[in-house]
Amino acid sequence: MVRPIVKDIKALRKPSEPILPNEDYSTILQDLKDTLATVNGYALAAVQIGIYKKLAYIKANKDHPEIILINPRIIDKKQKFIFPESCLSFPGLILNCDRYALITIENNGKPEFYMDLVAVICQHEIDHCNGIDLFLKKHKAK
Numbered sequence: 001m002v003r004p005i006v007k008d009i010k011a012l013r014k015p016s017e018p019i020l021p022n023e024d025y026s027t028i029l030q031d032l033k034d035t036l037a038t039v040n041g042y043a044l045a046a047v048q049i050g051i052y053k054k055l056a057y058i059k060a061n062k063d064h065p066e067i068i069l070i071n072p073r074i075i076d077k078k079q080k081f082i083f084p085e086s087c088l089s090f091p092g093l094i095l096n097c098d099r100y101a102l103i104t105i106e107n108n109g110k111p112e113f114y115m116d117l118v119a120v121i122c123q124h125e126i127d128h129c130n131g132i133d134l135f136l137k138k139h140k141a142k
Contacts, residue, residue: 045128
């Protein structure tokens with residue numbers, strides 16, 4: 001089901017709950033896919049459709065056509081750089097954000113390595129899962 005994308009800063013600041021072992025998240029994942037298919041973007045975290053679970057869907061590029069992040073956390077990061085980043089919750093806004101070109105994440109309990117644009121997207125979605133968004137830090141709620 002296509003859901004509206006959350007644009008409320010206070011709602012986006014709320015950290016999400018982990019996906020529990022054996023928890024069925026298939027409906028949330030399908031909602032993420034359906035919603036992302038209607039907009040021009042690479043990824044969505046569940047919090048962006050109003051569901052406070054540590055789950056995100058990334059449809060990045062031909063090398064990584066689909067990534068599903070489940071309880072993700074960054075376990076290693078290298079090569080800090082500035083990246084001009086946008087967010088579907090803040091349409092039209094582009095901010096220069098501190099990111100890392102190489103990251104290793106724990107995704108559903110397993111290590112995964114990403115680089116370049118995919119690494120940036122993963123960092124952005126992990127921030128959403130934790131209620132920390134560089135957009136929220138740089139732009140205060142009005």
